[in-house]
Amino acid sequence: MAPFIRKVNYYECDAMGVVHHSNYLRYMEEARIDRLARLGYDFASLASEGIVSPVVSLECRYLKPVGISDTLEIDVRVESLTAFKLTLSYVMTSRGTKVFEGSSVHCFLKDGRPLEIASRFPLLANTLTR
Amino acid sequence: MAPFIRKVNYYECDAMGVVHHSNYLRYMEEARIDRLARLGYDFASLASEGIVSPVVSLECRYLKPVGISDTLEIDVRVESLTAFKLTLSYVMTSRGTKVFEGSSVHCFLKDGRPLEIASRFPLLANTLTR
Amino acid sequence: MAPFIRKVNYYECDAMGVVHHSNYLRYMEEARIDRLARLGYDFASLASEGIVSPVVSLECRYLKPVGISDTLEIDVRVESLTAFKLTLSYVMTSRGTKVFEGSSVHCFLKDGRPLEIASRFPLLANTLTR
Amino acid sequence: MAPFIRKVNYYECDAMGVVHHSNYLRYMEEARIDRLARLGYDFASLASEGIVSPVVSLECRYLKPVGISDTLEIDVRVESLTAFKLTLSYVMTSRGTKVFEGSSVHCFLKDGRPLEIASRFPLLANTLTR
Numbered sequence: 387m388a389p390f391i392r393k394v395n396y397y398e399c400d401a402m403g404v405v406h407h408s409n410y411l412r413y414m415e416e417a418r419i420d421r422l423a424r425l426g427y428d429f430a431s432l433a434s435e436g437i438v439s440p441v442v443s444l445e446c447r448y449l450k451p452v453g454i455s456d457t458l459e460i461d462v463r464v465e466s467l468t469a470f471k472l473t474l475s476y477v478m479t480s481r482g483t484k485v486f487e488g489s490s491v492h493c494f495l496k497d498g499r500p501l502e503i504a505s506r507f508p509l510l511a512n513t514l515t516r
Numbered sequence: 517m518a519p520f521i522r523k524v525n526y527y528e529c530d531a532m533g534v535v536h537h538s539n540y541l542r543y544m545e546e547a548r549i550d551r552l553a554r555l556g557y558d559f560a561s562l563a564s565e566g567i568v569s570p571v572v573s574l575e576c577r578y579l580k581p582v583g584i585s586d587t588l589e590i591d592v593r594v595e596s597l598t599a600f601k602l603t604l605s606y607v608m609t610s611r612g613t614k615v616f617e618g619s620s621v622h623c624f625l626k627d628g629r630p631l632e633i634a635s636r637f638p639l640l641a642n643t644l645t646r
Numbered sequence: 647m648a649p650f651i652r653k654v655n656y657y658e659c660d661a662m663g664v665v666h667h668s669n670y671l672r673y674m675e676e677a678r679i680d681r682l683a684r685l686g687y688d689f690a691s692l693a694s695e696g697i698v699s700p701v702v703s704l705e706c707r708y709l710k711p712v713g714i715s716d717t718l719e720i721d722v723r724v725e726s727l728t729a730f731k732l733t734l735s736y737v738m739t740s741r742g743t744k745v746f747e748g749s750s751v752h753c754f755l756k757d758g759r760p761l762e763i764a765s766r767f768p769l770l771a772n773t774l775t776r
Numbered sequence: 777m778a779p780f781i782r783k784v785n786y787y788e789c790d791a792m793g794v795v796h797h798s799n800y801l802r803y804m805e806e807a808r809i810d811r812l813a814r815l816g817y818d819f820a821s822l823a824s825e826g827i828v829s830p831v832v833s834l835e836c837r838y839l840k841p842v843g844i845s846d847t848l849e850i851d852v853r854v855e856s857l858t859a860f861k862l863t864l865s866y867v868m869t870s871r872g873t874k875v876f877e878g879s880s881v882h883c884f885l886k887d888g889r890p891l892e893i894a895s896r897f898p899l900l901a902n903t904l905t906r
Contacts, residue, residue: 395672395675395676396530396531396675396679396689397530397536397538397672397675399530399531400526400527400529400530400531401526401529401530401531401533401583401584401823402828402830403531406527407801407830407831407834408527408798408799408801408802408805409798411797411798411801412655412657412798415655415656415657415798416655419656429656429714429715430713430714430715433714433791438792440792440797440838440841441797441836441838442837442838443835443836443837443838444797444835444836445833445834445835445836446831446833446834446835447832447833448830448831448832448833451830453531453690454531454689454690454693455689455690525802525805525806526805526809526819527802527805531693532698532700537671537700537701537704538668538669538671538672538675539668541667541668541671542668542785542787545668545785545786545787546785549786559786559844559845560843560844560845563661563844568662570662570667570708570711571667571706571708572707572708573705573706573707573708574667574705574706575703575704575705575706576701576703576704576705577702577703578700578701578702578703581700583820584819584820584823585819585820656790656791657790657796657798659790659791660786660787660789660790660791661786661789661790661791661792661793661843661844663791666787668787713791714791
């Protein structure tokens with residue numbers, strides 16, 4: 387699937403003139419929501435059903451800084467899938483260079499109770515990368 | 517009343533090495549919530565009653581930049597009060613110099629309907645500066 | 647000129663489920679930088695020349711809340727122009743309804759000294775709306 | 777050493793009414809800068825020497841959500857120290873319950889070149905937890 391394209395905003399850069407490390411989590415979220423929407427799982431529709439998807443844990447590796455004139459290509463993949471946990475991996479590149487790698491683990495809750503992922507989101511299994 | 521004291525955080529500074537202008541609205545909110553809490557109007561208690569207070573409009577004048585080593589003293593005052601509108605004014609100083617002036621206009625909603633301010637928040641009238 | 651289009655991000659919404667009022671200043675900045683770039687005044691190029699453009703003051707009027715499923719159309723205009731001050735106005739609409747109006751006043755500094763706007767940015771005068 | 781105390785701000789909460797997961801990285805940064813300052817390594821002084829400390833990688837485990845009425849106690853420890861890498865660990869508790877665990881790896885750069893940590897920051901070795 388085509389990567390999610392995201393231009394860096396001025397207000398996302400810190401005093402070193404590069405994107406503050408906390409903002410990569412926001413880029414990960416944007417790319418994740420976009421990826422799920424393209425599979426047919428629209429965030430706003432899910433929310434109206436009472437479904438939310440908290441972040442359980444995450445990891446980030448900052449490889450190269452990016453700045454105000456840069457654009458990121460963000461590739462999101464389904465890394466693993468169990469009954470109640472979805473693991474996504476992220477690779478961000480800018481001008482052909484890998485600048486960031488990360489992963490996030492999510493559960494899904496419907497009205498506050500754990501939701502079995504495969505039954506509600508069958509298409510996720512198809513996208514498993516291995 | 518004593519000013520609200522707020523140390524600048526690194527991640528609030530932009531590529532010019534100074535606090536990004538959008539963050540002053542967050543400082544205004546922190547100081548406003550603190551001010552109302554000290555009058556006995558605690559934000560979380562109000563929220564649990566179904567009361568919220570959207571910003572209707574605001575104005576900012578950025579007088580001097582502040583950076584990572586700076587601490588702000590924020591003075592919040594009740595500028596005017598009508599049946600449904602509260603206007604607050606803010607002066608921020610750092611190292612004895614005025615760095616920012618602003619104002620914000622708020623209404624109060626209970627369960628989505630306009631709330632008459634004086635009847636629910638009688639102490640606000642006492643703090644009118646003029 | 648075509649408006650700047652901006653999808654709302656989940657992380658920009660607050661506990662009321664709507665865009666936090668501070669984030670409109672960031673949308674204004676994105677739309678302003680995009681507008682100047684389309685006139686040929688690219689932010690990163692200006693920065694490399696030592697030119698920055700601090701916000702002197704601004705005003706916001708919040709007309710309707712917008713939420714996670716919304717997209718904003720942001721129209722930026724040159725409201726007035728003097729030797730050293732540029733005033734821009736912003737109208738944001740969503741689903742055909744005006745949701746926000748604002749304005750911002752800027753100066754330009756080159757290596758920390760005031761820059762005469764018309765001589766460095768001649769095309770701005772052409773875009774004056776009145 | 778006493779934990780770093782941090783009240784949650786309204787604007788840090790998302791549409792689920794809890795602190796957005798990206799903001800924990802900002803709390804980690806605040807607690808880290810405070811911890812180093814209390815050892816005598818003040819961020820602004822370091823910056824004026826040309827020393828910066830980028831984040832190389834990090835991990836976060838989100839155990840319990842926290843909301844607008846909550847205050848965090850953040851404990852920062854030196855987990856390991858090599859010639860060029862510092863690993864810090866973070867535990868955040870609220871009302872006596874552990875809500876977050878994380879770690880971050882940092883290098884130090886002086887004028888863009890790697891800095892041997894032990895020679896410039898000798899007191900860090902004393903604080904090793906194991």
